[in-house]
Amino acid sequence: MEKILQKQWEERDKKLYKAVIFKDFQEAFTFMVRVAFLAEKNNHHPKWTNEWNKVEIWLSTHDAGNVVTEKDRNLAKEIDKLLEPSA
Numbered sequence: 364m365e366k367i368l369q370k371q372w373e374e375r376d377k378k379l380y381k382a383v384i385f386k387d388f389q390e391a392f393t394f395m396v397r398v399a400f401l402a403e404k405n406n407h408h409p410k411w412t413n414e415w416n417k418v419e420i421w422l423s424t425h426d427a428g429n430v431v432t433e434k435d436r437n438l439a440k441e442i443d444k445l446l447e448p449s450a
């Protein structure tokens with residue numbers, strides 16, 4: 364996937380937050396489809412927004428009282444793997 368800007372994960376407001384900007388909507392939506400499959404596999408789902416080429420993601424664990432847990436850190440790592448240049 365062709366990225367234009369990728370920020371590192373930040374912990375904000377008891378959530379892991381990341382923003383990624385892609386070349387266009389098709390690239391952004393391809394990424395979202397891949398994240399959706401990861402989320403289903405992990406039974407752990409992001410809060411996210413998409414506007415054209417930008418995807419913003421917030422990860423927290425509702426089941427643990429809306430805090431950041433290992434589940435969030437693991438999903439964040441797997442999402443980053445999708446964003447590696449070789450992926």
Ligand SMILES: C[C@H](O)[C@H](O)[C@H]1CNC2=NC(N)=NC(=O)C2=N1
Nearest residue numbers: 406407408409423424425426427
């Ligand atoms: C019942 C179901 O397994 C849970 O509600 C799962 C589903 N996906 C989830 N996703 C996230 N981000 N946090 C959760 O606590 C969570 N819980």
